[in-house]
Amino acid sequence: MTKPNVVPLAVAAAFGAGLAICSKYVLKLHKKKALRVLITGAAGQIGYALAPQVAVGSMLGADQPIILHLLDVEPAKNALEGLRMELVDGAYPLLEGVLTFTDVAAACKDVDVAVMVGGYPRKAGEERKDVMAKNVSIYQQQASALEANASKDVKVVVVANPANTNALILAENAPSIPRENITCLTRLDHNRALGQVAERTGSHVGIVKNVIIWGNHSSTQYPDVNHGTVGGKPIRSAVNDDTWLNGDFITTVQQRGAAIIKARGLSSALSAANAVCNHVRDWVRGTPGGSWTSMGVVSDGSYGVQRGLVYSYPVTCAGGKWKVVQGLPIDGPSRERLRVTEAELVEERDLALQCLAEKK
Numbered sequence: 001m002t003k004p005n006v007v008p009l010a011v012a013a014a015f016g017a018g019l020a021i022c023s024k025y026v027l028k029l030h031k032k033k034a035l036r037v038l039i040t041g042a043a044g045q046i047g048y049a050l051a052p053q054v055a056v057g058s059m060l061g062a063d064q065p066i067i068l069h070l071l072d073v074e075p076a077k078n079a080l081e082g083l084r085m086e087l088v089d090g091a092y093p094l095l096e097g098v099l100t101f102t103d104v105a106a107a108c109k110d111v112d113v114a115v116m117v118g119g120y121p122r123k124a125g126e127e128r129k130d131v132m133a134k135n136v137s138i139y140q141q142q143a144s145a146l147e148a149n150a151s152k153d154v155k156v157v158v159v160a161n162p163a164n165t166n167a168l169i170l171a172e173n174a175p176s177i178p179r180e181n182i183t184c185l186t187r188l189d190h191n192r193a194l195g196q197v198a199e200r201t202g203s204h205v206g207i208v209k210n211v212i213i214w215g216n217h218s219s220t221q222y223p224d225v226n227h228g229t230v231g232g233k234p235i236r237s238a239v240n241d242d243t244w245l246n247g248d249f250i251t252t253v254q255q256r257g258a259a260i261i262k263a264r265g266l267s268s269a270l271s272a273a274n275a276v277c278n279h280v281r282d283w284v285r286g287t288p289g290g291s292w293t294s295m296g297v298v299s300d301g302s303y304g305v306q307r308g309l310v311y312s313y314p315v316t317c318a319g320g321k322w323k324v325v326q327g328l329p330i331d332g333p334s335r336e337r338l339r340v341t342e343a344e345l346v347e348e349r350d351l352a353l354q355c356l357a358e359k360k
């Protein structure tokens with residue numbers, strides 16, 4: 001009979017006190033308990049980019065073991081199995097398990113983080129309402145599954161479009177999950193805004209801070225630079241071109257998703273996966289001192305936005321909780337942009353609620 005290898009401490013340290021896999025024996029050397037991360041729509045392109053990033057620790061840290069729960073629909077079962085095989089073949093030190101599911105309730109069992117990427121995309125000839133009706137059904141069902149099966153303090157990030165409204169439907173249908181645990185992804189838009197300012201000023205993106213994405217993850221979003229800095233200097237002074245900042249900068253960030261679809265023939269996946277990891281990492285481990293990020297969260301009425309909408313705000317995170325940055329002065333043109341994107345979210349919410357009512 002083969003005996004399990006004994007791993008010398010030096011080797012364990014080389015794995016970052018991680019998991020060493022010796023033959024078929026798994027020696028658990030981690031101090032931390034593994035966290036379960038659900039990815040829905042995992043057989044799709046974001047899933048393919050995201051799963052390995054989670055496995056290397058980009059989401060929860062290089063000291064946090066992970067068990068991945070990968071969910072997709074029955075017709076995607078083979079692709080899901082292919083992804084599972086590749087993750088096993090990656091021999092990731094932090095990865096304690098990869099489980100695949102086509103049953104949503106089973107997939108949600110005990111998950112600590114849920115990344116909701118699966119959804120119904122608009123196809124040629126379909127009306128917005130048809131797409132909304134399908135997504136409402138999916139998010140209603142997945143909300144119930146999360147509520148019944150996930151860890152009590154599960155952190156949820158909705159990526160699938162319409163991301164804010166899918167998150168709102170999820171929140172409406174999972175009343176026992178704390179509202180503050182249900183978010184949607186606008187970090188990709190936030191990162192896009194940082195990237196644009198960095199390119200324009202010839203600066204490293206790491207010194208660009210505190211841009212804001214307000215509102216919807218759609219072309220009505222408002223990328224706001226009025227409170228941001230480049231190397232400590234206000235963005236407006238560093239860029240020194242208000243015409244660009246008030247015009248092309250805003251439309252470039254608003255339309256970046258469409259530009260990538262046009263260029264690739266597919267929507268952004270690598271940058272979306274990276275943004276998901278950034279979003280969850282900052283939420284769980286905290287935003288760096290003196291800076292904030294943007295997250296779609298259930299509005300408490302801050303900045304005059306209707307309560308209950310899932311609206312993107314500037315937030316700081318500490319101790320696993322986010323807090324809206326309060327008291328920022330909002331000028332007249334910005335206030336109008338905040339209102340336009342809010343109006344779109346109200347329209348989406350009403351359509352979604354109408355679809356829910358018609359289902360009953």
Ligand SMILES: NC(=O)c1ccc[n+]([C@@H]2O[C@H](COP(=O)([O-])OP(=O)(O)OC[C@H]3O[C@@H](n4cnc5c(N)ncnc54)[C@H](O)[C@@H]3O)[C@@H](O)[C@H]2O)c1
Binds near residue numbers: 267268
């Ligand atoms: N919020 C953002 O910043 C952002 C950025 C990029 C993409 N997106 C959105 O993310 C979503 C996914 O993008 P993608 O490129 O990975 O798409 P994709 O089509 O490659 O993958 C989607 C996957 O979801 C699966 N799926 C569909 N219904 C499901 C269900 N009920 N349960 C589980 N899985 C289901 C599909 O089978 C598919 O494998 C899209 O809605 C896209 O518009 C959002």
Ligand SMILES: O=C(O)C[C@H](O)C(=O)O
Binds near residue numbers: 257
């Ligand atoms: O999938 C899309 O429609 C675009 C996506 O939301 C993105 O911002 O890249």
